[in-house]
Amino acid sequence: xxxxxxxxxxxxxxxxxxxxxxxxxxxxxxxxxxxxxxxxxxxxxxxxxxxxxxxxxxxxxxxxxxxxxxxxxxxxxxxxxxxxxxxxxxxxxxxxxxxxxxxxxxxxxxxxxxxxxxxxxxxxxxxxxxxxxxxxxxxxxxxxxxxxxxxxxxxxxxxxxxxxxxxxxxxxxxxxxxxxxxxxxxxxxxxxxxxxxxxxxxxxxxxxxxxxxxxxxxxx
Numbered sequence: 001x002x003x004x005x006x007x008x009x010x011x012x013x014x015x016x017x018x019x020x021x022x023x024x025x026x027x028x029x030x031x032x033x034x035x036x037x038x039x040x041x042x043x044x045x046x047x048x049x050x051x052x053x054x055x056x057x058x059x060x061x062x063x064x065x066x067x068x069x070x071x072x073x074x075x076x077x078x079x080x081x082x083x084x085x086x087x088x089x090x091x092x093x094x095x096x097x098x099x100x101x102x103x104x105x106x107x108x109x110x111x112x113x114x115x116x117x118x119x120x121x122x123x124x125x126x127x128x129x130x131x132x133x134x135x136x137x138x139x140x141x142x143x144x145x146x147x148x149x150x151x152x153x154x155x156x157x158x159x160x161x162x163x164x165x166x167x168x169x170x171x172x173x174x175x176x177x178x179x180x181x182x183x184x185x186x187x188x189x190x191x192x193x194x195x196x197x198x199x200x201x202x203x204x205x206x207x208x209x210x211x212x213x214x215x216x217x218x219x220x
Contacts, residue, residue, distance in 0.1 A: 013054050017047050021092040026062060029094040031104065034083040040104035041112040045094065050085075057082045059098060078102040120196060123183065127190045143187050151191055155184045 020027055026044045033040055045053065049060040049069045059072040059080040072080045080098040087094055105112040130140035143151050158181040165173035189199070 013051060016087075017050055017054075019091060020050075020087055020094075021090065022047065023092070026064070027092065027094055029059075029061070029096050031059065031080065031096050031098055034097040034099055038111060039113055040080075040098070040100055040110070050094070053082060053096070054085060059096060078104065080104070120182070120186070124186050124190065124196050127183075127186050131190050140187060143184075144191065148188075148191060151184065151188055155181070155188060158184050 025046050027046075027050070028042060029045045029050075030042050031040045032038070043059075043061040044064060045060070046062040046069075049062045052060040052069070059082060061070055061072065062068070063070050072078065079101045080096075081101070082096060082098055084097040085094060086097075100110070104110060127140055130138050131144050134141040134145065143154065158177065162174070162177040162181045165177045189196070
C-alpha cells in the first residue's frame with residue numbers, strides 16, 4: 001500500500017496533482033479540523049481548485065451545481081486555513097486539514113455533520129446486515145438461522161417481560177424491556193423485508209384519524 005502524500009509540501013504541485021485520480025474531472029475532499037481531527041465537511045475539487053488551494057493556503061472547491069470554482073470564504077466569511085493536504089493510498093480522495101475560522105457549515109453549525117442518524121434506523125441497518133452476512137458469533141444471525149418460529153418465540157417472551165415490568169411500575173425495567181422488545185420487532189420486520197419507512201408511512205396515514213374509525217376500516 002502506498003504511503004499518504006502531503007501535497008502541501010510538494011516541490012512540484014502540478015506533477016503531484018497529475019498523479020491523482022479525478023473522476024469526471026473531480027476528486028472528493030474531506031475537510032478535517034487540524035487540531036481536533038473532527039470532520040467539518042466534504043466537497044469536490046477539480047485540478048484548478050486544488051492548485052489554488054495549495055498555492056494560497058485557503059480552500060477552493062468546485063461547485064457541481066454552479067459549474068464554477070468557489071472560495072470557502074466568499075459567502076460566509078468563514079475562512080479555512082490549510083495546514084495539510086493528503087492524498088489517500090489510491091490517490092482518489094483528499095484529506096484536507098484546516099484551521100477553521102468560525103463555522104464550516106452554511107447552517108451556522110461548526111460541522112456539516114451535525115445530523116445524527118436515528119437510533120432505530122441505525123439498529124435496523126445493523127440487523128439487516130446480520131441477515132445478509134451471518135456470523136456465528138452474532139445473536140441476531142442466530143435468530144435468522146432459527147427462522148420465524150424462533151423469532152416470534154422471542155418476541156412473545158419479550159412482550160411478556162415488558163408487560164410484567166409495566167405492571168410492576170419500575171421505570172428502569174420498563175425502559176430495558178421496551179428496548180429488548182423493539183429490537184426483536186425489528187428482527188421480525190427484517191425477516192419479512194419490511195422497512196421502517198413502510199411503518200412510518202402507515203403511521204402517517206393514521207395521523208389525524210380516529211383510532212376507532214381506523215380499526216373499523218380494516219374490517220371492511
